[in-house]
Amino acid sequence: MGRSSGFREHTPDGTLAPLLLARSDMTTTAPPPCSVLILAGGRGARMGGHDKGLLEWQGYPLVRWVHDAVRALTDDLIISCNRHLPRYAELADQIVHDEVPDYPGPLAGLCAGLQAMRHEVLVLLPCDAPRIDHALVQALRQRAQQHPGLPVMVRQDGDWNPMFSVIPARLRPAIVQAWQAGERSPRRLLLALGAVALDCAADDPRLANFNTPAQLQTAAPRRDPE
Numbered sequence: 765m766g767r768s769s770g771f772r773e774h775t776p777d778g779t780l781a782p783l784l785l786a787r788s789d790m791t792t793t794a795p796p797p798c799s800v801l802i803l804a805g806g807r808g809a810r811m812g813g814h815d816k817g818l819l820e821w822q823g824y825p826l827v828r829w830v831h832d833a834v835r836a837l838t839d840d841l842i843i844s845c846n847r848h849l850p851r852y853a854e855l856a857d858q859i860v861h862d863e864v865p866d867y868p869g870p871l872a873g874l875c876a877g878l879q880a881m882r883h884e885v886l887v888l889l890p891c892d893a894p895r896i897d898h899a900l901v902q903a904l905r906q907r908a909q910q911h912p913g914l915p916v917m918v919r920q921d922g923d924w925n926p927m928f929s930v931i932p933a934r935l936r937p938a939i940v941q942a943w944q945a946g947e948r949s950p951r952r953l954l955l956a957l958g959a960v961a962l963d964c965a966a967d968d969p970r971l972a973n974f975n976t977p978a979q980l981q982t983a984a985p986r987r988d989p990e
Contacts, residue, residue: 795905796885800842801877802830803870803927803989804852804891805862815847816974817891826974831855834901835844850972870927871950875943878936890927892973896977901968904930907962915954918971919961928951928971929959 804817804827817827827843835841843856846867853859860876862868877886885908887901895955908916915935918928927950931939942953944955964971 775821782901787962793886793903793909795909797840797883798838798887798896798905798930799842799877799881799883800834800838800887800889800901801842801844801874801881802827802834802856802889802891803844803873803877803893805844805846805867805870807959817843817845818848818851819974821894821974826894827852827855827891830889830896833896833898834887834889837898837901837905838883838887841845842877842880844877869948871939871943871948871953873951874931877930878933878939884933884937886931886933888929888931890973893927894974895970895972896928897970900928900964904962905926908932911960915957915959916962917951917959918955919963920968920971921966922958923966924951924955924961925971926954927953927973928962 772949802817818825820826821829822970831841839857841856842858842860844860844862845852846861849859849861858880860873860880862872862876864872874888877888885905887904889896889901904916904918908914913932913934915932916930918925929950931954938957939953947953
């Protein structure tokens with residue numbers, strides 16, 4: 765591996781966000797086609813039970829910001845949701861829902877997305893990270909291209925975040941089998957499957973998600989969706 769260097773880009777709110785990548789890991793070959801899965805099927809307990817993806821921030825539902833960041837990257841945009849399916853269907857090529865009731869967690873949504881995906885690679889994103897951008901998703905895809913067959917996860921200061929990841933279709937049987945055997949932690953499962961890190965700065969604003977009403981109200985603005 766070559767010497768690591770900081771790749772810095774301007775985020776939509778004008779700040780500089782370092783994305784740490786090794787120069788030798790960069791590729792100029794376009795990544796293969798991908799499916800994109802946006803997880804929006806949670807209970808929203810810390811949001812008072814509201815459907816988080818449909819809560820508005822700066823005049824748009826949270827899920828719309830993520831949708832606009834990835835819409836041009838795929839012809840297979842999947843949204844995992846358990847409520848308000850018609851509203852989510854307006855933004856998706858496919859919608860999926862958990863096979864079991866009572867909001868069993870993100871791994872259930874991932875399994876549903878893996879079963880529906882039409883390409884050989886699945887990009888996994890949360891609905892509540894409205895500052896995510898095209899460049900970050902492309903960096904995840906490029907990292908996955910360099911490590912075919914393995915999952916890729918964002919890692920910040922040693923902390924792995926499975927909600928920003930890329931998963932190859934070949935791992936679908938192993939992931940579904942683990943779910944059926946009682947596994948509920950995407951992080952633990954992807955690490956067991958040999959996850960490769962995409963290292964990002966601990967304070968990268970693009971990875972910040974909104975879990976409470978207070979975070980929604982105090983978050984710095986960004987530009988309108990295109």
